Amino acid sequence: MTDFIIVGHGLAGSVMAHQLIERGQKVLVLDAGLPHSASAVSVGLVNPLIGPKLNPPFMIRDCLMENELFFRQCERSWGSDFYRSIPLHRLFISEKQKKSWKEMEKNPDFFLFQNGQLNSDQYQKMGIQARLGGGITKNAWQLDVSRFLKASKDYLIAIKALKNSSFEFKRKENLQKVIFCEGFRVLENPWFKGLPFAPARGEVLSVQSGINLALSNGSWHLPGFADYAHMGSTWDHQNLLSGPTERGKQEILDKCNFVDLKKSDFPQHSSGVRSGTKDRHPIIGVHPVHKNLFLFNGFGSRGTSTIPHYAKKMTDFLLKNKSLPSEANLNRFI
């Protein structure tokens, strides 16, 4: 007898499944392998200082801690490695930003996240154009999302807990507990599609830059785990299903002009849809009427940072009846 059906084996569904299995639950994960999934193109960056103001995102310390516990345990159990620490060079885009970095260096709250500065000449020697220099972010991480999902899939198949199948909305699933982790496809879910989601398509370009550093000026260049580096990304709220575009490629190249690409062939160019929300917090919890239907979605552009943290909260809610964090609880819209 299955305790929970999980719909979707992207990052959200897979992490949810393993947290429930770890707590002794029997799960069945359904994934239809639909195109445009966010996890299929995600570069897995965990950035502790975000936006032009370099703010630490909400609950970042808790998220980093939960990531360390969750991903390390998966690595040990599955004999694989997919979560690594990366010094992330934040290339300043304005004098104001450079000044704030310096100010932050005096504040003990930021000691965990900053590790000095480099000037433009030092970057020049590494082949990087950074007119205002940059700061080195400590405690940035990168998940090899495809490797994690492959290892998760192998494990779930071995315990007969994964089916390549679509969830059938017409069937009455009244007795089964179902957790929907469908990413932006929630827009087709009759029970949850009315919630304030704000999906955004994003593109990623693989490049042969010859530079083995993680760099960001808002857009990013990240070394690949196996071969090419990746650069991105773009935001498009309209043409969700268009796939990669010439315009997106040009936008990425323009934004990442801190790297001088020697070769202009791009081994891969992909596009996926983030399932963001209007208030930028995930939406997790139980349906107000159908108490057997649950939602775990809305992780936007920061799923790698937040999914293990919220999966733990969701598991405590499902198994121990603990309250969900108010900023993410679905009931904030009721």
Ligand SMILES: Cc1cc2nc3c(=O)[nH]c(=O)nc-3n(C[C@H](O)[C@H](O)[C@H](O)COP(=O)(O)OP(=O)(O)OC[C@H]3O[C@@H](n4cnc5c(N)ncnc54)[C@H](O)[C@@H]3O)c2cc1C
């Ligand atoms: C270009 C790009 C770059 C990104 N980079 C980063 C990054 O560096 N760091 C970061 O933290 N986040 C990043 N993200 C965001 C991150 O990818 C998402 O937060 C995360 O992957 C969301 O995972 P998910 O499981 O909710 O959705 P998805 O990955 O979209 O997975 C949904 C799954 O559900 C399945 N599904 C849907 N409907 C059904 C159904 N009815 N029946 C069966 N199966 C179904 C689909 O096949 C799919 O596998 C990026 C996103 C994009 C687009």
